[in-house]
Amino acid sequence: MRSTRTRAAAAAVTVVIGLGLLAGCNDKASEPFKDARRSGHDNGAPADLIRMPDGFSNAATKCDHGNRIYIAYHGDSAYASIAVVSGDPTCN
Template sequence: MKRIRRSVWAAGVVLLVGGLLAGCSQEYDDERGKGDAPVQGKAGDDTPAEVFNMPDGFGNLATKCVGHGFRAYVTTNATGPSNVQIVEDKTCGG
């Protein structure tokens, strides 16, 4: 009886991990090749960000106001995930 329970438990873990990995492996890639997530109703803030270019091998930095009273800082890097920081910024009114 214990052997069956272990087998069922192991099969459940394999299915769970497999499902998680399958969900993570699907990369969204739009026509611009940016991999941006879709925005419901296409209603978003498309104003440009201020971009600071870094030397080759370093991620570029982009910043802009997001929401009311917050600023986002985002880095890009071709070799890894981007870093995002959102901080309070009183100059970002709304």
Template sequence: MNARIRTAVAAALTAVLALGATGCALDGSKADQPFMDAPKGAINKQPMDTVVMSDGFSNVGAKCDGPNRVYVIFHGNDKYGSVAVAPNDPRCTTR
């Protein structure tokens, strides 16, 4: 092999290894990466009611935030989910 080919192969191998190492470092849990994208305000640490569905289905979490009931749909640590709000839910009383 001439020097150019060896240099190109070494550069490609280095790039692949760097991308692999970066992917492993970023593959943490969502819980390990809190509040990394924006400033935070008040934190609601009240307990959440959780409905755990059978395997293969999404789970539901619900809790009160002020007078509103907030529902979060999630599936383990996957990258998707959704949020719904029931405004002025009678189960949520201001303390």
């Protein structure tokens, strides 16, 4: 009887630890550059952030080689949206 309780308690602890480890695996902000290979990075000018009220996606914009890039994101969700304005006159 005691060994059954011990096994059940051990199984419950293992499940709780496993769920805790899985919950910590979704923080995309702390996983830099794990999405695609890159040839370098641009730390020159910061991106302009557009912060929306809760429930709406935020956005960031930045110039890259004369093109303006918009990226919409929603916190740590696994999705984002990208738009490019080719030859934007505001980008030098």
